[in-house]
Amino acid sequence: MIKLGVQDGFAGGFEFKEGKQAAKLLADIGFDAMEISSGLRGNSYEETEFKPRINSLDKEAYFGNWAREIKSETDVPIMMVGGLRNLSLMEEKIQNKEADFISLCRPLISEPGLVNDFKTNEKTKARCISCNKCLGEILQRKSATCALNAKN
Numbered sequence: 001m002i003k004l005g006v007q008d009g010f011a012g013g014f015e016f017k018e019g020k021q022a023a024k025l026l027a028d029i030g031f032d033a034m035e036i037s038s039g040l041r042g043n044s045y046e047e048t049e050f051k052p053r054i055n056s057l058d059k060e061a062y063f064g065n066w067a068r069e070i071k072s073e074t075d076v077p078i079m080m081v082g083g084l085r086n087l088s089l090m091e092e093k094i095q096n097k098e099a100d101f102i103s104l105c106r107p108l109i110s111e112p113g114l115v116n117d118f119k120t121n122e123k124t125k126a127r128c129i130s131c132n133k134c135l136g137e138i139l140q141r142k143s144a145t146c147a148l149n150a151k152n
Helices: 016-029 062-075 088-097 106-110 116-120 133-141
Strands: 003-005 035-039 079-080
Touching: 003 016, 003 133, 016 035, 016 062, 035 062, 106 116, 106 133
Parallel strands: 003 035, 035 079
Antiparallel strands: none
């Protein structure tokens, strides 16, 4: 399995057409699955895989178009990542065959039991607000903590 950055976050970098070609080559040589993400980062969070302020459904699945397109052109299972928060949207992406798997990171830092909450219908949306406090902690070589879990 591989996490593949199919487009860089800045002008003049790796373009999606090159990333799609790389995905096809990796599928052809035998990778079992691919998580589709962004490549080299730009200067701001908006130019990375850590997009902030995912506070509406239309901002979720921001790598969804890339995943869907690569899935349509390969036989390798595809993982969709990128700001997914609503269980109904995740289910829709799988049911519509836009991806085979869903990948989460920041929501699980905020709520380690989130998947179990989804399974028991206790929750339908992750509470993560994409503030990137967890990422800041990791970059400072600290334990990842969620701003929503901080004690006042």
